[in-house]
Amino acid sequence: MAERFDVGVVGAGYVGLVTGACMAHIGHTVTCVDKNEGRIENLKRGKLPIYEPQLGEMIARNRKRIRFSTELHPLVREADIVFIAVDTPPGDDGAADLSNVAAVARGIGRSLSEVERERPLIVVNKSTVPVGSGDYVSMLIQEGAEEGPNGEVSYRVVSNPEFLREGSAVYDSLFPDRIVLGAEDREALHTMRELYRPIIEQSFATELDPRPTVAVPFVTTDLASAEMIKYAANAFLATKISFANEIANICERVGADVKSVTAGIGLDHRIGPRFLDAGIGWGGSCFPKDVRALMATAREHEYEPAILAAAVSVNERQRRLVITKLQRDLHTLKGKRVALLGLSFKPNTDDLREAPSLSIARILESRGARVVGYDPVAGKRAAALMPEMKVVFDPYEALKGANAAVLVTEWEELRNLDLERAATLMARPRLLVDGRNAIEPAAARAAGLIYQGFGRE
Ligand SMILES: NC(=O)c1ccc[n+]([C@@H]2O[C@H](COP(=O)([O-])OP(=O)(O)OC[C@H]3O[C@@H](n4cnc5c(N)ncnc54)[C@H](O)[C@@H]3O)[C@@H](O)[C@H]2O)c1
Incomplete structure (x- = not known):
């Protein structure tokens, strides 16, 4: 007992x-x-x-x-x-x-x-x-x-x-x-x-x-090693995602599909299939703060954490890439309506700490776009944090009249979005930026949407 x-x-x-x-x-x-x-x-x-x-x-x-x-x-x-x-x-x-x-x-x-x-x-x-x-x-x-x-x-x-x-x-x-x-x-x-x-x-x-x-x-x-295990684990996972994003950016340039590439490398037991999803990058209450804290500790001891610095810089670039992808088809963002689908930093939580949705919404608003957000559970919290963003409580309402939509958080219901209904509700050019590579490009295109993922055609 x-x-x-x-x-x-x-x-x-x-x-x-x-x-x-x-x-x-x-x-x-x-x-x-x-x-x-x-x-x-x-x-x-x-x-x-x-x-x-x-x-x-x-x-x-x-x-x-x-x-x-x-x-x-x-x-x-x-x-x-x-x-x-x-x-x-x-x-x-x-x-x-x-x-x-x-x-x-x-x-x-x-x-x-x-x-x-x-x-x-x-x-x-x-x-x-x-x-x-x-x-x-x-x-x-x-x-x-x-x-x-x-x-x-x-x-x-x-x-x-x-x-x-x-x-x-x-x-x-x-x-x-x-x-x-x-x-x-x-x-x-x-x-x-x-x-x-x-x-x-x-x-x-x-x-x-x-x-x-x-x-x-x-x-x-010992105490110090236990404390270090936590930081090293989170830093490794964040770096693994940034690595996948680096590969995705190269894939995009050479016409390879990052989903196939990560599936192929993930079968190697030394690499493993998880945390290799390319897209908007990592956020949330732990990775950004813990990676920054580990870097601060290293610098306090006069060590420059080169790999961690690169992981952070790739991650910041991924956020900006969302804007670049929107601009490619919308040209100017001024006066465009953009739906952000999923606001929490990841599915199945209401946590918005360092959520990519908020930084993307801020950039879009600053460039004159009108942002409408939807999340299955974090909507009210997001509205309180970002009063400039209109928050609605139905994904199709967010899509109504939107020139573009960004899938920010891959909630199950958003992975299974009715793409034809989305295309009917949206306004031209009906662009879908899939920030999590969660939607089948062929299905989106067949529904009449312009599809842009990360590291895939
Ligand atoms: N959230 C995660 O996924 C996660 C995972 C692993 C580790 N951590 C770590 O665990 C810690 C807690 O994270 P969290 O996400 O649960 O935080 P949280 O913000 O959800 O909860 C912290 C709670 O502590 C309370 N608090 C603060 N100061 C207090 C005090 N002096 N006396 C009594 N209560 C006090 C706050 O009111 C709040 O309710 C952090 O160090 C975080 O890095 C978090």
């Missing part, structure tokens, strides 16, 4: 809520804390602050083991393990802004100095933080403790980077490719292995599938 723990999670966002729900699902008792009172009030009433498939059901099903609160202190008194899962947005210089992590660490230190505990509190860094942050968190906990009545406090800091993907976050948390743990303390590592045992052994009940049939690898290392 696996051991049950009292788990605290600070930060009730994409990572914190999913972590909390999954920890409750595998049998632990969970308290989720957030400083945002409205968010906590809504969660208490069963209202989710984010769109994430399966998360609502998961919380509802395990509700008796999950509490929501705005108070850190009771959590520090009662929990065996506290996850820090607050946001670490990019600062002006590209480096990760650790002020939220710092506030939580100091708060934990202060609370620790006011309570009696039998065992050291395990403080787990799940937020993506630069190499060396484990020691920084330790220092801040200590500083916080010194402000309280009892400066002597007992805790262990552990790094446990998160690899979930928005849109399949619950699945990824229950069935991860690996769990990475960094710590200097063997006992803390042992406790973390016990905490994760139901996931490592895949012994919990679930209807989700496919589930792994072998044990989930539990990778233990």
